[in-house]
């Protein structure tokens with residue numbers, strides 16, 4: 219079926235027929251509709267709300283860049299999620315978002331990230347030693363370990379000092395649980411009144427309030443004992459609004475800290491876990507990573523030197539192509555808008571389906587094959603820029619993209635150079651799309667220290 223003009227519509231009956239499967243895992247259903255209806259189509263998401271699903275780089279470019287002023291994030295992000303997280307950059311909108319983004323952006327400048335690399339390594343090195351100390355025949359839960367690692371990195375880069383393990387685990391668990399609850403609310407919108415009546419909403423709000431209290435304790439501690447550390451907390455505390463010269467209120471500060479925690483750890487943890495999964499199947503890629511990592515960590519790590527981990531960067535990019543942590547996002551039309559051959563009405567929803575975009579054969583030949591050389595400078599130059607969007611695009615581009623890429627390059631290169639990883643069984647792992655793209659079961663691996671060969 220076609221809409222009046224433009225993109226096709228998946229009949230509501232087809233969407234309803236696949237509802238049970240869709241709620242459990244929407245990706246296979248969406249991939250099926252793409253085959254049937256082309257790279258951009260309307261469907262009734264969850265059988266209820268009409269949305270334009272797209273995996274077309276031109277459409278995506280128009281929404282995120284060319285016509286970005288005509289689109290805004292949906293209430294799902296700016297209200298439902300914000301109810302729990304507060305209005306940090308990720309969930310904020312309009313003028314207020316722009317003011318906050320201008321305030322915080324300088325803190326993520328490349329030179330600032332350079333200073334954070336020392337803090338990252340102060341987590342990665344002992345983490346590697348911890349893995350090396352496990353008995354060789356003990357299966358390690360790599361999925362969990364990557365969560366632990368990325369949570370510790372974001373915490374350390376925020377407040378410099380280590381946090382007791384129990385406290386870390388409790389915070390990380392609370393964030394995960396609240397996210398899980400948000401996903402349920404999104405996929406089963408008709409249960410919203412039940413969630414309220416049974417107190418689930420309130421319980422989850424309380425959990426995030428507890429995290430905010432903990433964050434406030436770190437802020438107060440820093441105020442009592444100021445440091446000159448180049449960490450994100452000092453960056454946030456020192457930042458001043460251009461117009462008033464004032465710092466952020468505590469409320470805003472906590473909103474932004476919480477958002478950095480949330481946006482900055484689960485995404486990276488999943489990308490790292492998927493990278494280990496792929497590397498296990500491609501030992502030649504591991505050899506190449508080791509080659510370029512040889513001697514790298516003996517020298518001072520700088521923005522200049524990190525370029526030497528070029529192949530590791532390709533691997534990380536290819537891993538996020540196949541398994542993009544942010545697998546879908548949304549935008550709402552703020553006014554009537556032309557979009558390629560179609561006409562959107564004010565209030566219409568567009569859903570850039572990033573997982574599908576990254577496997578669109580028009581941009582990615584043999585999309586299910588792992589090939590890091592898709593990210594050679596020549597290959598990148600030949601592809602439409604908007605065919606690859608792990609960090610989004612346009613003004614709302616991920617503020618932590620350099621941070622995340624460097625964190626992943628350092629982690630993969632360092633751990634590969636120190637340890638051998640082997641998956642503990644031959645079973646494949648499937649995708650489980652939650653807020654981020656998870657694995658349907660934990661990745662378990664054996665890990666043994668490598669014998670260092672000195673010439």
Ligand code: HEM
Pocket residue numbers: 307308319477478481482483485486489542543544547548607608609610611613614615616617618619621622
């Ligand atoms: C592999 C890791 C990461 C991935 C795949 C990722 C992905 C994304 C994506 C796709 C968006 C845009 C969402 C949209 O436009 O709808 C985004 C926004 C954001 N990300 Fe990341 N991210 C990652 C790591 C990080 C890290 C490490 C941080 C912080 C340290 C961070 C902080 C943020 C923030 C604050 C935003 C909101 C930006 C704004 O709207 O102004 N992210 N991220």
